[in-house]
Amino acid sequence: MANVTREDFSVAAATNASAYRRVTIPVLRIEAGPGPAVALIAGVHGDEWEGQAAILDLWQQLPEILQRGTVYLLPAVNAEASLAGTRLSPSDGGNLNRAFLGEPARGYTESIAAALEARLLPRVQAMVDVHSGGASLRYLPSSVITRYGNDAYDERLPALARAFGLPDCVFFRGGEAGSMPAAASRHGVLRLSAEIGGGRETSQSLADSCRDGLLGCLAELGLLSRPESAHPAQDAQVRLYDLDTPAATLRARESGVFVPAVELGQSVAAQQPIGRLIEPARPNVPPRPLLSPQAGTVVCLRPIARSDDGDCLLQVAPALPLDSLASRY
Numbered sequence: 001m002a003n004v005t006r007e008d009f010s011v012a013a014a015t016n017a018s019a020y021r022r023v024t025i026p027v028l029r030i031e032a033g034p035g036p037a038v039a040l041i042a043g044v045h046g047d048e049w050e051g052q053a054a055i056l057d058l059w060q061q062l063p064e065i066l067q068r069g070t071v072y073l074l075p076a077v078n079a080e081a082s083l084a085g086t087r088l089s090p091s092d093g094g095n096l097n098r099a100f101l102g103e104p105a106r107g108y109t110e111s112i113a114a115a116l117e118a119r120l121l122p123r124v125q126a127m128v129d130v131h132s133g134g135a136s137l138r139y140l141p142s143s144v145i146t147r148y149g150n151d152a153y154d155e156r157l158p159a160l161a162r163a164f165g166l167p168d169c170v171f172f173r174g175g176e177a178g179s180m181p182a183a184a185s186r187h188g189v190l191r192l193s194a195e196i197g198g199g200r201e202t203s204q205s206l207a208d209s210c211r212d213g214l215l216g217c218l219a220e221l222g223l224l225s226r227p228e229s230a231h232p233a234q235d236a237q238v239r240l241y242d243l244d245t246p247a248a249t250l251r252a253r254e255s256g257v258f259v260p261a262v263e264l265g266q267s268v269a270a271q272q273p274i275g276r277l278i279e280p281a282r283p284n285v286p287p288r289p290l291l292s293p294q295a296g297t298v299v300c301l302r303p304i305a306r307s308d309d310g311d312c313l314l315q316v317a318p319a320l321p322l323d324s325l326a327s328r329y
């Protein structure tokens, strides 16, 4: 039986209604002897539910099954945003994925980031940081590999993506020094992420697939035997989508009601109509056709109809073999 301790921390989050208010961030440390230390994190954006539900399940299950090493569980690392159901922190509007800016921390969101940099990242060798589309996007459930800056290619990354068990994997490049990938890179922490579901909803099946993916990653990292429920994907089965290229993202260029004509996972041709923007309250405004910016698979779709200039409506990229990942470095 593993040794289990709560390592919650709290940060100041003053509002006009509560001068000395603090918000508690729940952390569970599960230690099962020598071995690697791994952090499983969700809720960097408070409205992304699948990882939060999955890690909360592991809060109960993992102490019984962890065989080696140490795991830190943070099911709702931006607890204030999770409680409010919002992407950003209500008290200061901060985006935790842009808040790793070093000391001195200014306000609630940067204080969480500073605490993670001081207390957590120096103590772990790997992390899985689960995201989803949140309220305003919906993703084809995918593992995510983010290259920050000039990070060198690490062959453990495709192995972790396979261990997560999903047939789709998204590739991003990150250049913002305040992001979680940047902080992980500074600390030499191996980081896999995920984009699972989205919209204002979630489901048990998505949470279960996320939990199995996290267990698969812990098995890959040597902390437990591969669970029966985990099904590592074979190389040939994992499709890689590079969403970093400008042509991968279609944004609205004016306001309107987005009526998509495609679904997640659908293959589209370049310049294929993928939907339209309409303005029902102004019948004289003609529908504006929307065309796919490139050929590929629809990986991300906006689930909110009313849209405005600059909103991301769709992401599409060609499916590449996972073993082409090294060529992105």
Ligand SMILES: [Zn+2]
Pocket (backbone or CB within 6 Å): 044, 045, 048, 131, 132, 134
């Ligand atoms: Zn997110």
